[in-house]
Amino acid sequence: MRTKRILFLGCVMAFLGCAASAAAETAPAYDIKTPSAHNPCYDQPDLWPEGVKETAYYKQKWEPARVLVWAKGNVLGKGPAKVLYPAENWLENGKPAQQDADENCDLVFPDQKGVTWNTWLRINPTVSCRHLTVGHGVYLENLGNLSGNLWSKGRVHSWGGGFVGKQNTFVRVGPKSWILKMYQVNKDASASVEIVDELRICDWIEVNSGQLIVGPGAVLEGGNRHQNVVAAKGALALMSGATFKTFEFKRQAYDLDVFGKVLAGTPDRPLTADAFFSLSGKAKNRGTPQGFYTPMQHRVHRRDFLKVAAAAAASPYFIPGSALGADDRPAPSARIVMGGIGIGNQGKGDQTAFLRRDDVQYVAVCDVHEGRRNAARDRANDQYKNQDCKTYGDFRELLARTDIDAIHCATPDHWHALVVIDACRQGKDVYCQKPETKTLREGPMMVAAARRYNRVVSSGSQRVLQDYRKVVDQCWSGEIGPIKEINVNVGPLPQLCYLKGEPVPAGFDWDMWLGPAPWAPYHPFRCSGAYAINGKSWRSFADYSGGGMTDWGAHHFGGAVFAVDCREQEPEEVLYRNEDGKEFLTFRYPNGILLHHNHPGMGGKLHVVGTPGVKKEPKVVPTYKGSGGIYGDFIECVKTRQKPFRDIELAAHTIAVAHLGLIAYELKRSLKWDAAKCEFPGDAEANRLVDRARREPWSL
Amino acid sequence: MQYQDMTRTTLATATTLMGAAAAVAADAPAVDKAALDSALEALKTFDWGSDKDALRGIEKAIPATHGSAEARKDLETRLAAVLGTGASRAAKDYVCRKLTIVGTAASVPALAALLADKELSHTARLALERIPGPEAGKTLRDALGTTTGALKAGVIGSLGARQDTESIAALAALVADSDPAIGSAAATALGDIGTRPSSTRRSTRFFR
Numbered sequence: 081m082r083t084k085r086i087l088f089l090g091c092v093m094a095f096l097g098c099a100a101s102a103a104a105e106t107a108p109a110y111d112i113k114t115p116s117a118h119n120p121c122y123d124q125p126d127l128w129p130e131g132v133k134e135t136a137y138y139k140q141k142w143e144p145a146r147v148l149v150w151a152k153g154n155v156l157g158k159g160p161a162k163v164l165y166p167a168e169n170w171l172e173n174g175k176p177a178q179q180d181a182d183e184n185c186d187l188v189f190p191d192q193k194g195v196t197w198n199t200w201l202r203i204n205p206t207v208s209c210r211h212l213t214v215g216h217g218v219y220l221e222n223l224g225n226l227s228g229n230l231w232s233k234g235r236v237h238s239w240g241g242g243f244v245g246k247q248n249t250f251v252r253v254g255p256k257s258w259i260l261k262m263y264q265v266n267k268d269a270s271a272s273v274e275i276v277d278e279l280r281i282c283d284w285i286e287v288n289s290g291q292l293i294v295g296p297g298a299v300l301e302g303g304n305r306h307q308n309v310v311a312a313k314g315a316l317a318l319m320s321g322a323t324f325k326t327f328e329f330k331r332q333a334y335d336l337d338v339f340g341k342v343l344a345g346t347p348d349r350p351l352t353a354d355a356f357f358s359l360s361g362k363a364k365n366r367g368t369p370q371g372f373y374t375p376m377q378h379r380v381h382r383r384d385f386l387k388v389a390a391a392a393a394a395s396p397y398f399i400p401g402s403a404l405g406a407d408d409r410p411a412p413s414a415r416i417v418m419g420g421i422g423i424g425n426q427g428k429g430d431q432t433a434f435l436r437r438d439d440v441q442y443v444a445v446c447d448v449h450e451g452r453r454n455a456a457r458d459r460a461n462d463q464y465k466n467q468d469c470k471t472y473g474d475f476r477e478l479l480a481r482t483d484i485d486a487i488h489c490a491t492p493d494h495w496h497a498l499v500v501i502d503a504c505r506q507g508k509d510v511y512c513q514k515p516e517t518k519t520l521r522e523g524p525m526m527v528a529a530a531r532r533y534n535r536v537v538s539s540g541s542q543r544v545l546q547d548y549r550k551v552v553d554q555c556w557s558g559e560i561g562p563i564k565e566i567n568v569n570v571g572p573l574p575q576l577c578y579l580k581g582e583p584v585p586a587g588f589d590w591d592m593w594l595g596p597a598p599w600a601p602y603h604p605f606r607c608s609g610a611y612a613i614n615g616k617s618w619r620s621f622a623d624y625s626g627g628g629m630t631d632w633g634a635h636h637f638g639g640a641v642f643a644v645d646c647r648e649q650e651p652e653e654v655l656y657r658n659e660d661g662k663e664f665l666t667f668r669y670p671n672g673i674l675l676h677h678n679h680p681g682m683g684g685k686l687h688v689v690g691t692p693g694v695k696k697e698p699k700v701v702p703t704y705k706g707s708g709g710i711y712g713d714f715i716e717c718v719k720t721r722q723k724p725f726r727d728i729e730l731a732a733h734t735i736a737v738a739h740l741g742l743i744a745y746e747l748k749r750s751l752k753w754d755a756a757k758c759e760f761p762g763d764a765e766a767n768r769l770v771d772r773a774r775r776e777p778w779s780l
Numbered sequence: 781m782q783y784q785d786m787t788r789t790t791l792a793t794a795t796t797l798m799g800a801a802a803a804v805a806a807d808a809p810a811v812d813k814a815a816l817d818s819a820l821e822a823l824k825t826f827d828w829g830s831d832k833d834a835l836r837g838i839e840k841a842i843p844a845t846h847g848s849a850e851a852r853k854d855l856e857t858r859l860a861a862v863l864g865t866g867a868s869r870a871a872k873d874y875v876c877r878k879l880t881i882v883g884t885a886a887s888v889p890a891l892a893a894l895l896a897d898k899e900l901s902h903t904a905r906l907a908l909e910r911i912p913g914p915e916a917g918k919t920l921r922d923a924l925g926t927t928t929g930a931l932k933a934g935v936i937g938s939l940g941a942r943q944d945t946e947s948i949a950a951l952a953a954l955v956a957d958s959d960p961a962i963g964s965a966a967a968t969a970l971g972d973i974g975t976r977p978s979s980t981r982r983s984t985r986f987f988r
Contacts, residue, residue, distance in 0.1 A: 196953050216956060576877070578870055580829025598873060598902060601828055747881075748843035765846065768880055768910040771941065775902045776934030777961050779941075779968055 117211035117229040118147055118186035120250075129276065129296045134349050136248035136272050136293075137229065145210055148172055148181050149188045150201075159205035161224050183208045186228065192217030200234070208241065223259070230259075238263055242286075243273045250295075252276045262286070262300075269313060275300050287314035287340065294322035294355075297482070301325050310340045317343040318355035321482035323507065325356070325534075356482075356507050410439050416718050417485045419444030421475045421499055423456040424609035426513050427490030430540065431456055433711045434488060435463045440715060444484060446472040450587030473589055475499055479506040486718050489513060490540070492607075492624045493631075494597045497522035497780060500537060500728070504529040511714045513540040514634035515626060516731045520739045521771035523732030524758055525780055530728050536717045538724035539731030541634050542710040545703065548639030551686050555643040558696030563644045565674040565689040567682035570636045572613060573745055574627030575620060579603035596774035597623045626742050633738035634731070636685055637675075641737070643688065644673050645699075647730045650755035651675065651737060656744045663748075665741050677741055743769045811844045811851055812837060820858055823875070827868040835874060842881055856882045863890040869899055876900075879907035885915035895923040901931045909938040917944045924950055933965040940969025948973060 115121040122128060122138055132138050148170040155164065161183065170177040181187065187209040192201050195217040208224030211231075218234035227245035230236070231252045242263030243249065248271055253259050262285045272291035278299040285292075285300070288311045294300045296319045310316045318324055345351040418440050420431045424447070434440045442460045447453035453471045460469035472478040478487070479502055486509035489499045493515050503510045510530075516539055517523045530537040545552070555563055581601025584590045590602045600606065600623065610617040618624040619631045626633070641647050651667035658664075665677040676682060704725050706716025717724040736755065743766055744751050751766050753759075760766035774780070815837030822834035838859070845851040859882065862875045872894070879887050887907065894904035908916045921944070923935045936954065939947045947969075954966035 196949065198949075576832055576874070578826075578828055578830060578832050578874075598906065599899070600873075746843075747846065749846065764912050765881060768912075771910075772880070773902065773905040773909040773934075773938055773941065776930040776937070777965070779933075779937035779965060 115231070116188060116213035117231040118142075118145070118188075118213065120229065120231075129298075131296060131349070135250075135274060135295070137250040137274050140248040142211075142228070142247070145184060145186050146172060146179075146181075147186045147188065148177055149190055150203075151176070154202045156202060156204050158222065161206045161208040163205040164203070164207065181209070183210070183225065183227070185209050186211040186213075188213040189215055189218040189220065189234070191215035191233070206241065232259065235259075242288075243290075246271050248272045248274070250274050250276050251279065253279050262292070263288070272317075274298075285309070287311060287316055289313040291315045291317050291343075291346075293317045293319060293346075294324050295319050297321040299323045310342065312340050315341040315343055317346050319345060319349060320352045320355065323356040415439050415441040416715055417441050417443055417483055419446065419478050419481070419484050419487050420456065421446045421478060421487055421489045422491030422495070422513075423447045423452050424449075424490065425611065426540075426609070427488070428456065428459075430488045430490050430511065430513065430711075431459065433708075434715075435460060437708065437711070437715060439719075443468055444470045444472065444478050444481065446475045446478045448473060448589040448592045473592065476502065479503055479508060482507075484508060486510065486536075486714075488540075492593075492609075492618045493626070494518045494624045495595050497526055498596060498778060500526050501529040501780060504533040504535040504537065507533065507535070509536040509714075509718045510728075511538050511540055511711070512728070514638075514731065515630035515735050515738065516634070516728065517735050517739070518624075518626070519771045520736055520743075520769075521758055522780065523736055527729045527732055534721075536714070536721065536724060537728035538710070538714040538717065539634075539726035539728060540710065541638050541726055541731065541734075543635035544638035544642055544726060544734075546709070547635065548643060548686055551639065551688060552643045552701060555688060555690075556645070556699045556701045558698045560688065560690030560692075561694030561696055562691045563673060563688060564691065565676060566640045566644050567676040567679045567687040568633070568636045568640050569678055569683065569685060569687075570632045571628040571678065573629055573742065574622035574625055575615065577603075577606055577621040577623060579606055594775065596778035598775060626738055629742055629745075630735060630738040633741075634735055637737045638726075638731070638734040640675060640686055641734055643686065644675070646671065646673055646675070647733060650733050650753065651740060652753055652755075654740050654744045654751045654753065656748060656750045658748070663745060665744055667737055667740065675737065811841050811855075816841045816855070820862075823862055823871045824865070824867060826871040826874065828870045830870070838874075838878060842878065845882070852882055853884075853886070856884060856887055860887040860890040863894065869903075872900055873903050876903045876907045880910050883907045883911045885911075885913050887911070888915045888919050891916075892919040892923070895919070895935065896926050896931065898931065901927070902934055905934060905938045909941050917942055917946060920944065921947050921950060924954070929959065930961065933961045936962065936965040936969045940965075940972035943973045945973060 113119070115124065115127055120127075122132060149172070150169065151171045152169050165181040167177040167180050170181055172178070187207065189201065189203065190213075192199075192215060195201070199217075201218045202221065203219070204221045206222040206224035207220050209226065209228070211228035212223075212226055214220055214230075214232035214234040214236055216233040220234070220236045222241070223230075223236050223238035224241035225244045226241065227243075227247060227249075229249045229251070230243075231250075236253070236259040238259060243251075246268035251259070251273055259279060262279065268290060270290070272293050274293040274295045275298045276295050279301065286309050288309075290313075292300075292310075292314070294317070298319070299322070301323065316324065344355050416439060418434055419442070420427055420434075423431055423445050427447070431442065431445070435442050442463070445453050445456040445460065447456065450473070453473070457469045457471045461467055478484070487503050488511040489496060489503070490513040491499060496512055496516055497518065500510050500512050500516075516526065526537065529535070554560055577600065579601075580603065582603055584602045588602075593607055594600065605616045606618060606621065608617045611619070613619045613628045613631060620627060625631060641649075646669050649669050649671065652670050653668040655666040655668065656663070657666070659680065662680055664679050666679070667675040667677070669675065679687075702725060704710060704713035705720070705722060706712040708715070710726065713725045716722070733755075740751065740753055746769065747766060751763060752761050754761050758770060760770070817837070819835045819837030819841075822830075823838075826835065838855075841851075841855050845855050856879065859875045859878055863872055867875075876891070876894075879891065883891070888911065891904040891908050894900040895908075897904075905920075908920055917939070920935055920939050920942070924932065924947075927935050936951065939951065951966045951970050951973075955963050955970070957963045957966065
């Protein structure tokens with residue numbers, strides 16, 4: 081998603097900037113004290129990650145060199161570096177330069193004040209130098225050979241140059257800028273280029289020689305258009321909390337051919353937290369890897385690096401976490417490190433289930449209710465006989481922890497999409513309680529996030545398989561023939577809540593509980609996690625839930641579409657009917673199956689209509705992987721990177737049924753639905769209810 | 781599980797479905813004007829803790845006015861008028877929820893007046909984000925200049941949700957805003973706008 085955004089930003093710039101000949105002709109004043117590639121200001125700790133003094137680029141000594149500041153406007157049209165070198169283009173020490181620039185100079189293209197996308201400073205000829213500083217609002221289309229540091233707040237392309245020389249250097253491009261084609265060529269074998277921040281779009285990654293280091297907490301993401309290579313003389317090293325990932329783009333997948341090494345840490349900088357390494361799911365081996373290579377979408381844990389070590393001789397370094405338990409448990413490095421977000425009634429149950437597992441190490445809890453999170457912390461600490469479990473009132477802080485592999489989420493429904501999507505972005509696998517979504521639009525967005533970030537996301541609807549197994553077995557066995565119809569009885573519908581406000585209890589972050597939902601005053605019924613849907617729990621109210629239609633509907637509709645094997649589809653039509661004051665619905669699926677809701681005369685939770693006298697070929701009923709029910713299924717999938725039984729995509733299709741029904745009941749009319757477009761075709765009124773505005777500052 | 785005779789049930793279902801679409805229009809209840817008047821009167825004093833059943837006349841009027849432009853316009857006008865009064869926050873909250881469905885360009889000015897109101901900005905966006913047409917989009921774009929901080933981030937989010945292409949330039953300029961929340965919201969909104977298929981194609985060409 082982020083890449084699409086960045087691509088689109090690029091698109092915007094291309095369209096608006098194609099006539100960008102009106103950039104500032106007068107270079108803004110440049111403050112020589114500004115942190116830059118040649119003046120890194122390592123003494124300003126807020127500019128640099130913790131442990132910067134251990135880095136090779138920090139230790140690198142540089143001879144003094146001329147610092148030249150660009151004094152002209154745009155230079156369009158491609159050309160060699162020497163086009164830019166004439167002295168009249170540059171300021172030196174605040175005055176017109178007296179000598180031409182050359183590749184040994186430190187060049188600065190300063191911030192362009194007050195520019196918009198279409199007035200960015202554009203430099204098309206190749207730029208080769210030692211240290212290079214690219215200010216905001218500057219677009220260098222051809223990075224040549226760079227022997228020093230690169231610090232860019234603008235945008236840099238590299239088509240044929242790269243990072244060269246014997247020095248250890250850094251690359252900083254920050255989250256709002258990017259560089260295409262990360263070439264590292266002719267680098268001395270012992271020299272490194274270290275990415276300090278985030279290099280989120282990198283079209284083509286080539287490490288031909290030397291080390292490309294993804295620094296602590298840094299991100300290198302890309303390879304979206306071409307193959308990526310770590311050549312025999314090269315190495316890719318990931319520091320603590322670093323992320324490297326390639327991904328699928330337009331159905332094409334690009335992998336990482338490793339002829340050299342992939343390292344987890346380096347001898348002088350051992351890992352203190354997980355590093356993340358992920359390739360596209362469709363990537364295939366196209367080389368003869370001598371170092372580390374994985375053909376699958378894969379998050380490399382510390383234990384995986386250990387496993388790789390013997391085969392690859394990749395010199396991995398690993399410091400185990402503080403998680404130490406009973407001797408008969410799996411080794412700490414083999415456990416899934418988990419945290420929980422939303423530890424109320426259901427969250428407590430989920431936490432307990434995960435705490436019981438030997439292959440889980442539970443280390444963090446988050447809840448807006450101080451008492452609940454402390455109680456949850458104590459449960460974890462009691463289990464492990466330690467004090468390691470940490471508490472958080474803001475889920476973003478928990479998700480920012482790089483040592484956590486997976487989370488479970490049992491917040492009220494209106495929070496699910498935000499938490500799940502953010503967790504995916506942060507590289508966490510997710511077990512999310514049902515109902516998964518509050519609006520129709522959230523479902524596809526959660527699925528996209530899970531796929532985009534290669535995460536395992538499981539719904540928490542255990543009843544789909546466990547409660548309706550007899551119905552499912554009968555349908556899948558074929559003994560009642562082709563299924564024509566099935567009815568689900570479930571409710572009630574949600575209601576608006578205008579309960580009078582009461583004082584907010586101490587230790588309860590009411591604003592955070594509301595989150596993206598409309599503001600309302602605190603009332604204990606409004607936020608009670610009681611299971612009853614009787615006006616005394618958040619499950620009763622439309623701002624936070626779909627009422628029984630989604631709360632129990634996630635189970636019942638899930639069981640129904642599982643039984644009739646429509647799990648991968650959504651209805652194309654919802655027919656609203658009102659007979660003698662009794663409202664009910666029929667969902668029509670593309671394969672002709674009819675799913676009724678509260679159809680008169682059809683009792684029970686699930687009521688199936690088959691074809692008498694006709695037998696069908698039996699099918700094998702899918703079931704959980706691993707052991708331990710739906711929780712075990714999730715953990716097994718986290719380990720093996722398979723899709724769980726209640727994969728978010730299937731769950732989103734299910735809960736869409738309930739949302740479609742809610743909208744039909746609200747508008748009291750029939751609707752057509754295009755699931756692929758997430759819209760009601762030609763129905764402007766219904767389309768207004770596909771999503772709702774989120775309260776500031778929250779957005780998906 | 782119960783098991784029914786397929787022939788009888790399916791035929792009955794098929795017959796019902798065939799008539800369902802036609803039945804919708806015929807079944808649409810007429811507007812109960814007295815109930816609507818009563819509900820709108822109740823809105824004047826409605827507040828947190830009030831009996832929301834008193835507003836049922838409005839609830840019922842929404843589906844009842846579907847397909848009747850005149851009745852829908854009357855309902856919209858009367859609801860929007862509440863926003864300019866001294867009605868409570870709860871009452872205006874309720875009105876905006878209903879304008880999410882029945883609101884048109886005619887309601888936009890009344891909603892626009894709430895965008896810079898810390899208490900009611902999101903309430904107004906509930907409707908403005910979902911009302912089709914250029915007027916709502918323009919109002920949100922205009923609000924970029926009149927809101928700050930979290931309210932502005934919210935407005936940006938709504939522009940993104942609307943996939944408002946006319947706001948691209950303004951949003952692009954906000955990506956580098958000194959307020960990280962604004963910059964992040966703007967980048968997210970541009971991404972939302974950019975996920976349109978046509979835009980994706982353009983960006984693909986650009987990077988080819």
